[in-house]
Amino acid sequence: MNKKTISYKTTNSEVFIGNDVFALLNEYLRPYLNGQIFVLVDENTLNHCSSLVISSVENLNNAEIIEIPSGEESKSIDICYKIWKTLTDFKADRKSLLINLGGGVITDIGGFVASTFKRGIDFINIPTTLLAQIDASVGGKVGIDFEGNKNLIGVFNEPRVVFIYPNFLKTLDKRQMLSGYAEALKHALIKDEKYWKELQEGSMLADSLCWDKLISKSVEIKNKIVCSDPFENGERKLLNFGHTVGHAVESYYLAEDYLPLLHGEAVAIGIICESYLSNKMNGLSDIDLENIVQYITQFYKLTTIDSEDFHKLIDWMKNDKKNQNSKINFSLLKSIGEATYNHSIEDEMIFESLNFYNQITKPIE
Ligand SMILES: NC(=O)c1ccc[n+]([C@@H]2O[C@H](COP(=O)([O-])OP(=O)(O)OC[C@H]3O[C@@H](n4cnc5c(N)ncnc54)[C@H](O)[C@@H]3O)[C@@H](O)[C@H]2O)c1
Ligand SMILES: [Zn+2]
Structure with a gap:
């Protein structure tokens, strides 16, 4: 690990912070190379963040991108359905991995979808907003909104690992x-x-x-x-x-x-x-x-x-x-x-x- 990378062990996971975390991500992907890797994004993180991650991480060469619309409205059961459906269409199994690349909406819903698909597949979070980097990145709360109530449906489940790349904030308003x-x-x-x-x-x-x-x-x-x-x-x-x-x-x-x-x-x-x-x-x-x-x-x-x-x-x-x-x-x-x-x-x-x-x-x- 590069000297500049900072890391914290959480209850069941680990958080790495630094502008060179992607080399480490590449290593963490090794165990998943025989299965399928999916990357969940919204249109903004697709535009501003995904190409950098994919071009810096060789082991993501064959990853499938799943895009959902940005915004709190996406933390819904309908969008969960769409993601579960895509995972099913691609025949994802329990060895598959979901990488959540985005703000708190993406890490909350992605974490929830991964925690429930086939009784739970691994997920990795790459938070891209300041709120998601300093708050949603720790604590293992994942979930969606229901009938106007925020975070009503969800579970506690930690990602396999969290990678925080501070420079993503350069495109955030x-x-x-x-x-x-x-x-x-x-x-x-x-x-x-x-x-x-x-x-x-x-x-x-x-x-x-x-x-x-x-x-x-x-x-x-x-x-x-x-x-x-x-x-x-x-x-x-x-x-x-x-x-x-x-x-x-x-x-x-x-x-x-x-x-x-x-x-x-x-x-x-x-x-x-x-x-x-x-x-x-x-x-x-x-x-x-x-x-x-x-x-x-x-x-x-x-x-x-x-x-x-x-x-x-x-x-x-x-x-x-x-x-x-x-x-x-x-x-x-x-x-x-x-x-x-x-x-x-x-x-x-x-x-x-x-x-x-x-x-x-x-x-x-
Ligand atoms: N699980 C937790 O512990 C926890 C903690 C705090 C908040 N949350 C949840 O997080 C959500 C809010 O998160 P948020 O503020 O990150 O919102 P968000 O995910 O909606 O992101 C805000 C906006 O920024 C865009 N964006 C993301 N990264 C970008 C980048 N690098 N450059 C340009 N645009 C970018 C997104 O597309 C979106 O339009 C809420 O649903 C909240 O309940 C969860
Ligand atoms: Zn808060």
């Missing part, structure tokens, strides 16, 4: 980059004050030479948490910081026919509201709250949420599959770099946090 960046902010806020300070220096996002550092720090933090609690009985709940309000905002925007927010954009709103709750309920200092809000407002377009609709957001929060006994469950910061989980918070306090958010926003256009 700024809005998508920032969406992924919200997860990096979350990782720093819940676990690593030093990382938070490094992020604030600014170059980690702006300078492509720093991307491997950004990705590896986030992967390291997420991986450590997941390894300590793979099935989310305790510590892993910390990763839900920003996501209780965030998921509700994401679903609300979708249901109300507003222009949909990207996942990380909703999480940025969630981080603001939940930092406010952390300040009121969990000892986060005023100065830390101000620091977080000030940093986030620099990057994200924050629009006002109609206060008449706050109850709808609360309803979405009550629907969250992570709740137990119908109480809304939060992970909150104690300070920057330290968080605790299992806080159930009264509706009134949540309303207050949404009002706090609205005070720093612009009216919807």
